[in-house]
Amino acid sequence: MRRTALSALLSHWRRHPLQLVSVLLGLALATALWSGVQAINTEARASYARAAGILAQDRLERLQPADGQRFPQEVYVSLRRAGWAVTPVVEGRVFHDGHGVIVLGVDPLTAPRGAMPGAVRAGGDFATFLGPPGLGYAAPRTIAEMEGAEGLPPLSPAPDMVPGVVMMDVGVAQRLLRAEGQMDRLLLSPDQPKGHAPLETVAPELERHPPQAEVDAAQLSGSFHLNLTAFGFLSFAVGLFIVHSAIGLAFEQRRPLFRTLRALGLPVKTLVGLLAAEVVLLALLAGLAGVGLGYAIAAVLLPDVAASLRGLYGAVVPGSLTLRPEWWLGGLAMALAGALGAAGQSLWRLWRLPLLAPAQPRAWARASARGLARQGALAILLALGALAAGLWGRGIVAGFVLLGAMLLAAALALPGVLALLLAGAERVSRRVLTHWFWADTRQQLPGLSLALMALLLALSANIGVGTMVSSFRLTFTGWLDQRLASEFYATARTREEARALHDWLLPRSDAVLPIWHIEGPVLGQRVEIYGVADHRTYPDHWPILTGEPDLWQSLAKGQGALINEQMWRRGAVKLGDRLTLPGGAGRRIVGVYSDYGNPRGQVIIGVDDLVALYPEVDRRRFAVRIDPARLSALRKDLIREFGLPEDNMIDQARVKEISLKVFERTFAVTAALNVLTMGVAGFAMFTSLLTLSTLRLPQLAPVWALGLTRRRLAWLELLRAALLAVLTMAVALPVGVLLAWVLLTVINVAAFGWRLPMFLFPGDWLWLSGLALLAGALAAAWPAWRLARIAPSGLLKVFADER
Amino acid sequence: MLELCDIEKSYIGGTGRVPVLRGVSLRVGPGETVALTGESGSGKSTLLHLCAGLDLPDAGALCLQGRDISQTDDSTRARLRRGTVGLVFQQFNLIPSLDVAANLAFQARLAGRHDPAWQATLAVRLGLDGLLDRYPEQLSGGQQQRVAIGRTLAAKPALILADEPTGNLDEETGDAVLELMLALVAETGAGLLMVTHSPRLAARLGRRAHLKGGRLD
Known part of the structure; x- marks a missing residue:
């Protein structure tokens, strides 16, 4: 019985292959975008976990000074002598040809068992590893990137190493990082011998810290991944509109068959079960295709994401994908859940359908005032929910609740709004054809509403994200112009060279400004603390958001500190508060400055103050104020006089170029997802119109x-689709602007810690309107062409079929 | 007004070309009412569709008001349908998105001959004056067919082609609707060619033409 019934049910798809393609492709596209984003996120998380797992730092406690600065090697020696089982770590960054790597200096002899990478353990060539020039282990890709880098020891490939990290002997690393006789931290072995002297006695300057479960990058980039997930989910939702529409139509068209099957003795339970099995089968087929497609999308997008993560957060994520079971199983599960969710309403309706209910398909494509009212009421409820989240919600999750509720409310309200607009046009139209056109368009709304809702979501997202990115770009460019006031930046190789460089540059430039900084804990987070010179460059250019009138004098006197917007917006401190710097010194907060593109907190104090507080501060970097026309000569002179490598010199234009490149790559993924979502929405419109075209006859x-001629009717069909797309765009515009406002004032502040001014770009909207018009017209082109070319007998069948 | 000479028409079926009409000749003059009868599949509807210019014959001449429409293009035939012919279908085929008043006026306005006074008269005569703001889905079958007839008559066409206009109605309603249609056709002086299965209804028209095996008896 089941077999016969299933065969009858499946025969529908044989007769309606287009619907089958709609369901499969809709679900596959939805799954693809979702699983593509998840693949990227999974890869990044795995990479963070591997980074945290280097040297087993995710499992081992560590000893470090309270101010986070380096400490003398003698402290380590004292601890070992006192019986402590500790192993030293020196860490720093080395740059080459636009790539930066983390140099990790370790001692393989004292490292806990199993903490060293496999290649180091298996290689066992300790003599080469320890003795000059030493040996570095790194991922093969990292070795390729660092080829020709000065100062690095020979590198050996270690496939299990995290990309972007080079591991070497602590002594070699100390020399490379100019940290001779210094260490960053000590890792505590879990098996500590009993009876050793207490830490306070042997090394009072060190504190005991718990294992680092996550690397900094994982914490910092959480918001970035949440953004990606939200976009992936939006694309998934847009794709589900297609599936819901196609499955709904297939159910409606089979109502006579359902009644017949039930009348012939098939229990409703079995019927619903068979249909659910059919949905599961479709979902699995489409899910597999979607996961495959998602893999391809992720593979294309991952290099950009990896570059963004590296540029923004210093997180190193490989640019290639690994096929992980949790990811593709998750993709399949989403496809199943999405398909069952899309079919749920239809299955429920069938379950409750009385046996003697009319077998004719319901007025599937007919407007139902009650349905619109219900949808409108739900839209109002969601809009109120969005308002509540906006007024009382805090943090990024509340921000996404606000966004989700707002977008869903707009989508649900769309058919009602369009129906009102079309009814108004119908009322004022005088010509008979125009009158029919409006009335007929209104009648098509229910059949097209899901596709139009999908288009609304895609257009709103496009406007919102586009406005945010363009606003960001405009602000960021202006901010770069302000902040990068100095024309040239040079980094000496040693402290001595730095002193000589400074003295040499002074008479040959307008000013030489130190760019010296340390890193350390402030307000519980690791931040950068910079020192600035008492020079006009800063009051003239620095982008101050708020501050006391004499803030630069306060800095010069060693009394005040500036903090960046990120620290300020986290809300822990405000202007006038006293800020405790690493080591315990306190400074009054006298101003806040904007610091786009930096996810971390940052503090600025006077440079003399910095040197006094942290005498060991790295003093090798300078900004040089100079006439740009003399830059080329200066560069040549520096190479001639000091032999300074090209990597140690950079001019303002190049810094701006790099910064803007990082910026563009950061939003390249968003732009790509935007385009894909638009594509899915356009496809939704196409399948809806194609399906409806058979019902339209x-x-x-x-x-x-x-x-009326067929040709004229076809033109009207084309015009109708284009008009609905443009009307949808008109509704999407305010929704998109609101979305941009939420992104700029809520999501960005929560995710990155900075708030940007919003700029409007009517030119972009005009372009997008043209695109929407084109999408509508293209979606309708094929059905319209078919209508224009249909043989009269095809239309006459309509009259004959009804007999 | 309508003159068919040796009309031939065939369709491609599963077993090859299937001839439907084999040399049909027929004439319908102004004010004349002709019943077209025949068994199912005899080609009645095909003939009616050819008369309306909805399809083209394979051979023969089909003259409407002296013009051979088998030699005209799609736009010309569409113009003829708008201006000269009125069609009444068995399934009414009203425009679902328009209310009764707009449906009644639809063809007259397309033809550029909208006469609100005549439409109002028709609405009263057809018993539709209380239903003008309703939509087709809110009407009974008999009411819908009266709207379809009203739509055709409101345009005052020279020729009315009706394809079993009462076939979907019960006998009593069908009789009443036909009575009304014949009375109004007589008033406007239009020619009427009506397809019907019913000998009883055919007998009420001026002349009867019977199709058998693709030929008129």
């Missing part, structure tokens, strides 16, 4: 019979 045939 009974409505169009009488009009044709009454004296």
Whole structure:
């Protein structure tokens, strides 16, 4: 019985292959975008976990000074002598040809068992590893990137190493990082011998810290991944509109068959079960295709994401994908859940359908005022929910609740809004054809509403994200112009060279400004503390958001500190508060400055103050104020006089170029997802119109019979689709602007810690309107072409079929 | 007004070309009412569709008001349908998105001959004056067919082609609707060619033409 019934049910798809393609492709696209984003996130998380797992730092406690600065090697020696089982770590960054790597200096002899990478353990060539020039282990890709880098020891490939990290002997690393006789931290072995002297006695300057479960990058980039997930989910939702529409139509068209099967003795339970099995089968087929497609999308996008993560957060994520079971199983599960969710309403309706209910398909494509009202009421409820989240919600999750509720409310309200607009147009139209056109368009709304809702979501997202990115770009460019006031930046190789460089540059430039900084804990987070010179460059250019009138004098006197917007917006401190710097010194907060593109907190104090507080501060970097026309000569002179490598010199234009490149790559993924979502929405519109075109014939045939040509009707169909797309764009515009406002004032502040001014770009909207018009017209082109070319007998069938 | 000479028409079926009409000749003059009868599949509807210019014959001449429409293009035939012919279908084929008043006016306005006074008269005569703001889905079958007839008559066509206009109605309603249609056709002086299965209804028209095996008896 089941077999026969299933065969009858499946025969529908044989007769309606287009619907089958709609369901499969819709679900596959939805799954693809979702699983593509998840693949990227999974890869990044795995990479963070591997980074945290280097040297087993995710499992081992560590000893470090309270101010986070380096400490003398003698402290380590004292601890070992006192019986402590500790192993030293020196860490720093080395740059080459636009790539930066983390140099990790370790001692393989004292490292806990299993903490060293496999290649180091298996290689066992300790003599080469320890003795000059030493040996570094790194991922093969990292070795390729660092080829020709000065100062690095020979590198050996270690496939299990995290990309972007080079591991070497602590002594070699100390020399490379100019940290001779210094260490960053000590890792505590879990098996500590009993009876050793207490830490306070042997090394009072060190504190005991718990294992680092996550690397900094994982914490910092959480918001970035949440953004990606939100976009992936939006794309998934847009794709589900197609599936819901196609499955709904297939159910409606099979109502007579359902009644017949039930009348012939098939229990409703079995019927629903068979249909659910059919949905599961479709979902699995489409899910597999979607996961495959998602893999391809992720593979294309991952290099950009990896570059963004590296540029923004210093997180190193490989640019290639690994096929992880949790990811593709998750993709399949989403496809199943999405398909069952999309079919749920239809299955429920069938479950409750009385046996003697009319077998004719319901007025599937007919407007139902009650349905619109219900949808409108739900839209109002969601809009109120969004308002509540906006007024009382805090943090990024509340921000996304606000966004989700707002977008869903707009989508649900769209058919009602369009129906009102079309009814108004119908009322004021005078010509008979125009009157029919509006009335007929209104009648098509329910059949097209899901596709139009998908288009609304895609357009709103496009406007919102586009406005945010463009606003960001405009602000960021202006901010770069302000902040990068100095024309040239040079980094000496040693402290001595730095002193000589400074003295040499002074008479040959307008000013030489130190760019010296340390890193350390402030307000519980690791931040950068910079020192600035008492020079006009800063009051003239520095982008101050708020501050006391004499803030630069306060800095010069060693009394005040500036903090960046990120620290300020986290809300822990405000202007006038006293800020405790690493080591315990306190400074009054006298101003806040904007610091786009930096996810971390940052503090600025006077440079003399910095040197006094942290005498060991790295003093090798300078900004040089100079006439740009003399830059080329200066560069040549520096190479001639000091032999300074090209990597140690950079001019303002190049810094701006790099910064803007990082910026563009950061939003390249968003832009790509935007385009893909638009594509899915366009496809939703196409499948809806194509499906409806077969249902349209009974409505169009009488009009044709009454004296309109097929060609004219086809043009009107084309015009109708384009018009609905443009009207949807008109509704999407305020929604998109609101979305941009939420992104700029809520999401960005929560995710990155900075708030940007919003700029409007009507030119972009005009372009997008044209795109929407084109999408509508293209989606309708094929059905319209078919209508224009249909043989009269095809239309006459409408009259004959009804007999 | 309508003159068919040796009309031939065939369709491609599963077993090859299937001839439907084999040299049909027929004439319908102004004010003349002709019943077209025949068994199912005899080609009645095909003939009617050819007369309306909805399809083209394979051979023969089909003259409407002296013009051979088998030699005209799609736009011309569409113009003829708008201006000269009125069609009444068995399934009414009203425009679902328009209310009764707009449906009644639809063809007259397309033809550029909208006469609100005549439409109002028709609405009263057809018993539709209380239903003008309703939509087709809110009407009974008999009411819908009266709207379809009203739509055709409101345009005052020279020729009315009706394809079993009462076939979907019960006998009593069908009789009443036909009575009304014949009375109004007589008033406007239009020619009427009506397809019907019913000998009883055919007998009420001026002349009867019977199709058998693709030929008129």
